[in-house]
Amino acid sequence: MKLHHRITMTGFALAALLGVTPLQAQTDSTRYDIDATVDYKAATVTVKENVHYTNRTKQPLSTVAFTVVAAAEPYRAFKLSEARVNGQTSRATLGKGQQDGGLDVTLPKALKPGESVEVQLNYALALQDKVDLRLGRNQHILHLGNWLPTVKRATEAGWPQDRYIDTGDAFFMEASDYQIKLTVNHTSSALKVASSGMQSARTEQGSSVNLTLQGKRMREFAILMSEDYQVSSRKLGPTTIFSYYLPQQQAEAEEVLKTTVDALAWGNTHLGAYPYPTLTIAEGWDPEGGGQEYSSLFVIASGDYSLKDLQYFKYLIAHETYHMWFYWLVGNDQINEAWLDESLATYMGYQYVKSIMPGPFPAIWQKKVKDYFEEGRKQYGYLPLNSTLYAYKDDEHSYSVLYRQGALFHDALKQQMGEQAYYAAIKRHVAAQSGQLSQTLPFLRQVIRDLPGTRASKQAFIRKYFSAKVTEAAFTP
Secondary structure, eight states: OOBSSOOOBOOOOOOOOOSOOOOOOOTTSOEEEEEEEEETTTTEEEEEEEEEEEOOSSSOEEEEEEEOGGGSTTTOOEEEEEEEETTEEOOEEEOSSTTOOEEEEEEEEEEOTTOEEEEEEEEEEEOOBSOOSSEEEOSSOEEESSOSOEEOOOBTTBSOOOOOOTTTTOOOOOOEEEEEEEEEESOOTTOEEEESSEEEEEEEETTEEEEEEEEEEESOOOEEEESSOEEEEEEETTEEEEEEEOGGGHHHHHHHHHHHHHHHHHHHHHHOOOOSSEEEEEEEOOTTOOEEEETTEEEEEGGGOOSSSHHHHHHHHHHHHHTTTBTTTBBOOTTTOTHHHHHHHHHHHHHHHHHHOTTTHHHHHIIIIIIHHHHHHHHHOOOOTTOOGGGOSSHHHIIIIIIHHHHHHHHHHHHHHOHHHHHHHHHHHHHHHTTSBOOHHHHHHHHHHHSOSOHHHHHHHHHHHSOHHHHHHHTOO
16 A cells, blocks of 8 residues: 555454464466666666466456556656467557556457456656656656556456546556566666565676566565665565665664564564565655555565654554555455555554554554544545545545554454454454455455444444445355
8 A cells, every 4th residue: 555654454354263374376377577768867667478378267358457656646657568369460549548457458359257367568657756666766766566467357347447547556456476587777886676576686797787586375465676775684484574765774774674574573463474585675765755555575665664653653664564465465455455455554663663662652543543534534524444546635644544443443343353363364364365456355355254243233233334236245155
């Protein structure tokens, strides 16, 4: 989730497995083979993106639909030169208006269930100055967060028509496999590259740096780079945590790294083992501050590398750390069911703060969660947790009414279930849904099974946070 100084998140579900197994490729996973060349000085990127896509629905598909955040406002960085299907030139249509962020590639014939297709997109990106943590550049850092067009999730009804908006995280990606050949020109050996996944090779020649990157079961693949980055690392069991930061932030960066390691250890205990060999934190630039999560990587804005508000500092890092479980490992539709990851990331972030600041925590919870939610509800009006991102006026609206209410829901759930039973259920949820997509109704039906009490008391509990329609559906077999 995109965080601008105030945050909150959520998630849950079913099953009876314990622990988390390492992420493995699936034979029908979407695969991305990327050949990208970056001009570091000009902040431009030319990309050949080859996508292997399998139709996993029961209906034939006449197009392959992509989300292209880079084409939308405020980025306006994307220019498509060619689309090809199985080697043949094909028609590609960008969504209406800059805000849409969609791209439809027409197939020469219907793609039947179980069939696969190769789609190639050739395009260029021109990064704007000082946009935000997702995409852009400043004098120190190139941000390639949501830079790649990613295939939407098709259903039996076809491709979703959701448009991109600059509120929350208005995209929805399935776990996929990435192989990236990255060439960076007009740079020096000082260049350091923070990325999702693993960096398996690096060579340097003149003013160029060549890297091979790869990742299994990623929701997307983010890259940040800078000639000014410094790097430090620590180990936690089988996981190496890397911190990329600007040299003037060295003391703060060490605290970021220390807090991430500590938050990751808390997550391993309460949520299930983090399954990937690396976790990367990168310093980025955003005028509003905050953080942004990606698969096995998160970004913290330079302005929040500050120890002046230690509670917020610790919470922000923990919040982004727990997005590794809730949004990456356990995915969800972040447009129509944003509460599923944001509630849990927010709540677990505050529970981590509680573990390290038990004395002042009741006052922190009252001010940062309860009071903030009430202020948001008075200013914007109440919305049930199952509202879509389109119902929120802006990020501040979603932070107060969605994130905080989601944290309150999970706190009430833990109180009713008991702490031990609650965290056991969260672990089962992560184990069962890892690499998959969590959904509201299955999640709530599991909550109903886990909650003590009568049917009427359970209905009243669910209805306090969700719409009447969703509450009724949750109690319908």
